[in-house]
Amino acid sequence: MAKPNLTPLEDALDHLLSEAPVVAQIxxxxxxxxxxxxxxxxxxxPADVPPADNSAVDGYALRKQDLHGDRPIPVSARIPAGEAPKPLEPGTAARIFTGSEIPEGADSVVMQERIEVTESGILVQAEVDEGQNIRRRGQDLTRGDLALAKGTQVRPNEMGLLASMGVARVAVLARLKVxxxxxxxELVDPGLPLGPGQIYNxxxxxxxxxxxxxxxxxxxxxTLRDKREATRETLQRAAEAADLVITSGGVSVGExxxxxxxxxxxGSLSLWKMAxxxxxxxxFGAIxxxxxxxxxxxxxxxxVT
Structure with a gap:
């Protein structure tokens, strides 16, 4: 329990947040x-990401139903990333690369490490499941969904997400001026020599x-010197230049x-001494x-504070 005249931490935080400056400029x-x-x-x-089904690996796109034991499957197409593929010819496979669009008719991609290439075509040396190694359209983002909400602080991953949606310029709140x-x-700036009784700031x-x-x-x-009028003048000047003033020292009971x-x-003092x-x-107060x-x-x- 807090001692008399000491504000509990949670109460102090609630008060500080209720009085916090709000930046409206954009x-x-x-x-x-x-x-x-x-x-x-x-x-x-604005649009599905990815915009179409695409391959998650380098390999071969095919229909699972076209696999028949040890019979080679002929390769009928090559699909590099960035090109729209033609429909896959029945009974064949298409050489495909990571990020390339899946051709109509293919339902699986087998990674190249599970393929043996022969003169007659490819031999699949692994079990194949429909949909394997395919990233579906809209798997990452679906058109119309809320991707990032107002008030979100932009981190590296948010930058990447915005870029993936084609956003080049971003509306942001003006920085809080402090x-x-x-x-x-006794305070001295780093880089200057210390005199008797002095410490670095x-x-x-x-x-x-x-x-x-x-x-x-x-x-x-x-840096404020320990003079009442100088403190008053600098606090007032700082209050005119900033949205928030933060001081260190000078808030205890010393002379x-x-x-x-x-x-x-x-000004006003609405909080003093926390538990x-x-x-x-x-x-905490205001000027x-x-x-x-x-x-x-x-x-x-x-x-801590």
Missing amino acids: ETVALADSLGRVLAENHYV AILSTGD SNRFTLMGLLTEAGCEVVLCE EDHVRAVLEES IKPGKPVA GGTPVLGLPGNPGSVL
């Missing part, structure tokens, strides 16, 4: 640039990675923790209508 990008983006519309299958503010006079890069991975656009990264105080004075450890002093999520300064707490 933009169109090339399919090659869609990785990580969020679809802004439903995608329905500002990252790190607090503390690792939280900025942790948050940049997490946000980029989530498909967000980081529009501002700054130099100004983020929570500024939220209370210049988790590490990460208890999480704060000028822009949500502000205040995380603790400890790097482990930043990852």
Whole structure:
């Protein structure tokens, strides 16, 4: 059970999601640039995939009823991928390749490893079942079906699926713009020398990675010094530039923790202290209508929260 004044985790998550910023702007990008983006519309299958029955292997298309013991079957056609085949002549087989369309009249494909080629034709050296090694029309996608729903984040497999439907450009939601503010006079950017009492700012890069991975656009990264007015000015400026502001540090009860105080004075504070450890002093509020999520300064707490 949560201690008094500590918000249970599930309640905090519900509150955060209810107040989360919503992006309504839509933009169109090339399919090659869609990785990580969020679809802004439903995608329905425009045509069956595959568009016709085709061979799943390199081999020979034939009718099972034409197999008679050790009698060779003559080869009457060769069907490369990308060509429309003529109907299969009765009593014959057709050389066929992976992805090639099955000729009318054939009901099976025997892989070439199970075939002996002779001067008189082919000898099948395996049991044959009707339909074997045939990928049926519409087996992957059926025309009119919902392939991808609005709100789906595009991963490599979604890119391939869209490509298989002939989609070249994709309507996606604009990226959520996020500002990252790190607090503390002790923070130094990597690459610069450390002075007495200073540490490198690792939280900025942790948050940049997490946000980029989530498909967000980081529009501002700054370090806040431990001054109340400077904190207020930078928070207000960040709120004007972003859909969401995330801070690290400055949300606990220390004399130099100004983020929570500024939220209370210049905006609103609707959540403070969650029943988790590490990460208890999480704060959430808004400035000028822009949500502000205040995380603790400890790097482990930043990852957790």
